[in-house]
Amino acid sequence: MILHIDGEINKYYVQTLFMVFFPGSTFGENEELREGVPEAWVSVYPDRDGAYTSYVRIRLNDKSCEATETVSGKEDITISTHASLAVGRAIFAAGKEMLGHIPPWGILTGIRPAKMAGALLADGKGIIRSKRILRDEYFLAPQKAALAVSVAATENKILKKIPKNGCSVYISIPFCPSRCSYCSFVSYTNAKLLSLIDDYLQAICEDIDQTFSVIKELGMQVLTVYIGGGTPTILSPDQLRILFKRIRKNIDTNTLMEFTLEAGRPDTITSEKLAIAKRYGVTRISVNPQTLNDDILKEIGRRHTVEDFYRAFELAKKSGIRDINVDLIAGLPGDDFKNFSETMDKIIDLAPTNITVHTFCVKKAADVLKKNADVYSLTGGDASKSVFYSQLKAKFSGYKPYYMYRQKNTVGNLENVGFSFEGHEGLYNIFMMEETQPIFAIGAGAVTKLVRQGDADKGGYRIERIFRPKYPYEFLRDAEKKRNGDEESAVKSYRCRILEFYR
Numbered sequence: 001m002i003l004h005i006d007g008e009i010n011k012y013y014v015q016t017l018f019m020v021f022f023p024g025s026t027f028g029e030n031e032e033l034r035e036g037v038p039e040a041w042v043s044v045y046p047d048r049d050g051a052y053t054s055y056v057r058i059r060l061n062d063k064s065c066e067a068t069e070t071v072s073g074k075e076d077i078t079i080s081t082h083a084s085l086a087v088g089r090a091i092f093a094a095g096k097e098m099l100g101h102i103p104p105w106g107i108l109t110g111i112r113p114a115k116m117a118g119a120l121l122a123d124g125k126g127i128i129r130s131k132r133i134l135r136d137e138y139f140l141a142p143q144k145a146a147l148a149v150s151v152a153a154t155e156n157k158i159l160k161k162i163p164k165n166g167c168s169v170y171i172s173i174p175f176c177p178s179r180c181s182y183c184s185f186v187s188y189t190n191a192k193l194l195s196l197i198d199d200y201l202q203a204i205c206e207d208i209d210q211t212f213s214v215i216k217e218l219g220m221q222v223l224t225v226y227i228g229g230g231t232p233t234i235l236s237p238d239q240l241r242i243l244f245k246r247i248r249k250n251i252d253t254n255t256l257m258e259f260t261l262e263a264g265r266p267d268t269i270t271s272e273k274l275a276i277a278k279r280y281g282v283t284r285i286s287v288n289p290q291t292l293n294d295d296i297l298k299e300i301g302r303r304h305t306v307e308d309f310y311r312a313f314e315l316a317k318k319s320g321i322r323d324i325n326v327d328l329i330a331g332l333p334g335d336d337f338k339n340f341s342e343t344m345d346k347i348i349d350l351a352p353t354n355i356t357v358h359t360f361c362v363k364k365a366a367d368v369l370k371k372n373a374d375v376y377s378l379t380g381g382d383a384s385k386s387v388f389y390s391q392l393k394a395k396f397s398g399y400k401p402y403y404m405y406r407q408k409n410t411v412g413n414l415e416n417v418g419f420s421f422e423g424h425e426g427l428y429n430i431f432m433m434e435e436t437q438p439i440f441a442i443g444a445g446a447v448t449k450l451v452r453q454g455d456a457d458k459g460g461y462r463i464e465r466i467f468r469p470k471y472p473y474e475f476l477r478d479a480e481k482k483r484n485g486d487e488e489s490a491v492k493s494y495r496c497r498i499l500e501f502y503r
């Protein structure tokens, strides 16, 4: 897409808004005008009394549409600035006229919907008014506004009761038995790299000791531990025991509010591994089919069957672990509304305490443009209906949406939502999304989030992310340096950064 911007407005915000109408667009300097490539002009200027006016024109092939929007300085705006709201509304109006498409999330971009809804609730707007603001000012479809406010209300209720000195620990196991074709997570899958697991386990055990020691020094209380992946249940029973023992050495896991093992792939789950997890205090486990259709599972290269899922789910139920989460993906290649709704119905029949419905995310923008399947269309084809149905079905089956997030390049620009029975919400997921507490990450590809609330003299609320080494071999290299007492090692400076942040 060729974009011309005049006035003081963040260029990435403008690009993200255009992506809603033209998914997969790129905005490089060398973009050339040709058939099918849109060109747009955006201007925004202050008027009198704090008002801002934005003019937008879009041209695509022979068609051209324009819109002008003014946001009055008197308008009571909680989150955005007047300028960004004016630009958003003008792009929305021109895009809608050009393509006849009304984006379900309106002009809400760059901020998590539940965070926005939470801010409106915190500002005393109340549930009905918050929904109205999201609909009238940000043009959210009524069901999306209701979803965002419902998630925010549930989160607020939970976060109110959480100790102020609470934190969480995330442990990354970036290894899988094989690679699923749609996945872009860092994860080792070939035999040579899988042989690193023992060394990796040793390195994360050392990191667990160091991390818990820093947490103790800071006077924080660990509320949740999340072992994620990759596929953590790729570990053998003995390896799992080593990992759990090391966690137990540092914390009585019975004191945790939640202890998750994201098992994931049904083909790695055995009754022995589940019994070990239960014995060491795991309270939540994921068993993920993604879809209950064998043809689609084959198509996405998942290397397990629907029957494997049912077997693993049954074992998980028998293990006595309190919560079972099931991950699904709507809009998978080859999927349609009939398949997806049948999958959703069958999962609801199993009554897991948690269900997470992701929308298929095309990892490279180029792939969106390459494929012409309906699923990659502006409206998301059957994915929109599927996502809507999942929310309706969950609601009428006693589930509540408790966390949600949006990603770039999801089909139809749709959302990911976690549902649970009341009192069974995945707390770690809420803490991770809402960023009200620190998360100390252990292992490759993981991200530590340091959060500091309050103190005005230190700039109020602050957050800092520390990226742990991306690949297992880098993590192993750092661990080796640390063992050799390398004073300059990245591991040492990681600890210093944490202590510095909280000084």
Ligand SMILES: C[S@@+](CC[C@H](N)C(=O)[O-])C[C@H]1O[C@@H](n2cnc3c(N)ncnc32)[C@H](O)[C@@H]1O
Residues within 6 Å of the ligand: 176, 182, 183, 184, 185, 229, 230, 231, 262, 263, 264, 265, 288, 290, 327, 328, 329, 358, 359, 360, 361, 362, 363
């Ligand atoms: C970090 S993955 C790990 C879970 C585990 N390895 C598994 O595959 O069951 C967590 C979840 O993200 C979702 N996911 C992964 N890639 C995705 C994609 N391209 N689009 C949508 N959801 C995706 C899947 O539902 C998956 O279960």
Ligand code: SF4
Residues within 6 Å of the ligand: 175, 176, 177, 178, 179, 180, 183, 184, 185, 187, 229, 230, 231, 264, 265
């Ligand atoms: S098992 Fe999960 S993490 Fe591993 S490749 Fe498949 S989707 Fe990605």
